[in-house]
Amino acid sequence: MKRVDDFRLKFGKKEIVPIIVGGMGVDISTAELALETARLGGIGHISDAMVNDVSDRRFDTSFVKDKTRQYKHNILNADKSTVKFDLDILAEATRNHVGSTMEAKKGDGLIFVNCMEKLTMNGPRETLQVRMASAMDAGIDGITLSAGLHLGSFALIAEHPRFRDVKLGIIVSSVRALQLFLRKNARLNRLPDYVIVEGPLAGGHLGFGMDWAEYDLASIIAEVIKYVKDEKLDIPVIAAGGIFTGSDAVSFLETGAAAVQVATRFTVTNECGLPTAVKQDYFTANENDIIVNTISPTGYPMRMLKGSPAIGDGIRPNCESYGYLLDGNGNCAYITAYNRELALHPDGKNISVQDKTCLCTQMRNFKLWTCGHYTYRLKDTTRRNADGTYQTLSAEHIFKDYQFSVDHQIALPTA
Numbered sequence: 001m002k003r004v005d006d007f008r009l010k011f012g013k014k015e016i017v018p019i020i021v022g023g024m025g026v027d028i029s030t031a032e033l034a035l036e037t038a039r040l041g042g043i044g045h046i047s048d049a050m051v052n053d054v055s056d057r058r059f060d061t062s063f064v065k066d067k068t069r070q071y072k073h074n075i076l077n078a079d080k081s082t083v084k085f086d087l088d089i090l091a092e093a094t095r096n097h098v099g100s101t102m103e104a105k106k107g108d109g110l111i112f113v114n115c116m117e118k119l120t121m122n123g124p125r126e127t128l129q130v131r132m133a134s135a136m137d138a139g140i141d142g143i144t145l146s147a148g149l150h151l152g153s154f155a156l157i158a159e160h161p162r163f164r165d166v167k168l169g170i171i172v173s174s175v176r177a178l179q180l181f182l183r184k185n186a187r188l189n190r191l192p193d194y195v196i197v198e199g200p201l202a203g204g205h206l207g208f209g210m211d212w213a214e215y216d217l218a219s220i221i222a223e224v225i226k227y228v229k230d231e232k233l234d235i236p237v238i239a240a241g242g243i244f245t246g247s248d249a250v251s252f253l254e255t256g257a258a259a260v261q262v263a264t265r266f267t268v269t270n271e272c273g274l275p276t277a278v279k280q281d282y283f284t285a286n287e288n289d290i291i292v293n294t295i296s297p298t299g300y301p302m303r304m305l306k307g308s309p310a311i312g313d314g315i316r317p318n319c320e321s322y323g324y325l326l327d328g329n330g331n332c333a334y335i336t337a338y339n340r341e342l343a344l345h346p347d348g349k350n351i352s353v354q355d356k357t358c359l360c361t362q363m364r365n366f367k368l369w370t371c372g373h374y375t376y377r378l379k380d381t382t383r384r385n386a387d388g389t390y391q392t393l394s395a396e397h398i399f400k401d402y403q404f405s406v407d408h409q410i411a412l413p414t415a
């Protein structure tokens, strides 16, 4: 019976344990989690979502406070078009986060950064360009493009000296999305180094509509692998979404996937950035506590715990401090929804916005508990403490469980 450890992901001469821990913004996939994964020979992700804030927390910078001060005069203004990110600050924050992580890296694995296109930051092209270029400047091993089709993203960094040596990959949820991406980038003569196929059971935003349940990862990945083979493209195809045991992973590796990307099981690790109390909410969740809804202003459905405090909250938009979802013209679907409610309650009190959420603020404050479909199985992956709480796990324990387990067994931590 095969184990994940019988396989390797090959990048040129480098051989990687074919386990990738996916990016989880905002700083849920911390540097510590990514570093552990790399130390164990896999690929860990940090995320550059809300990187100015992450830099403030990790390095005591004051980028968010400074931006709030700069745009204070605009807080009560519904028009957010003038609230822009300073590109030098964005570059510095990215270099802080990426650079210090890369300096601490040990072991044979790699560290990638997850880069979401939907973080349009009131200047989609220039901010994305700065995020990617600064991550490369700071020595990142690879960039995983996500949450968007990224049709122009390679072109934004084509002149960067590391464009052909850094690993570049993209997350897709259909063969069509991959075809579009390849067609758009053909003239750059640079293929992605890997493609992650994310199915409908993943955490975070989904690359499907609300009919997500009609799709399944095995079928989509089979289509992508066939396409890549038919086109004679040498691109490793990686499976993601709902891979909960080592045996789940092996079933994808045996049918042609080059690696798996996993995340949900690592949300309850000591290294994960979620607050301790929230990890317990993940453990105690039952299947009917996990919902997919459309409250994310990105327009993508998102999976989350239905007890997330963000749902129905009516907080005033915080774009002067954050503004990561402003579309380039100062718009965000939450602002529209909030202003509609404000018009109904002009005193500003008791505002509840049901159809959208202020994603930046809520993710920043860990009040939106996005999670994978199988979160309800996390309670079966650990032991309970004497006080009834669940024991959080080390990333090493889970990584090795994926790497070595057979027969769908899940190793519990030592008592």
Ligand SMILES: Cc1cc2nc3c(=O)[nH]c(=O)nc-3n(C[C@H](O)[C@H](O)[C@H](O)COP(=O)(O)O)c2cc1C
Pocket: 021, 022, 023, 024, 025, 026, 028, 047, 049, 114, 116, 146, 147, 171, 198, 201, 202, 203, 204, 205, 240, 241, 242, 243, 261, 262, 263, 264, 265, 267, 370, 371, 372, 373, 374
């Ligand atoms: C808490 C959480 C946050 C996530 N955030 C992101 C994100 O910011 N960007 C992204 O591309 N994917 C995100 N994902 C998706 C994961 O990177 C990964 O591809 C997917 O969840 C794998 O499926 P699994 O969780 O069933 O193992 C997130 C997943 C979880 C569980």
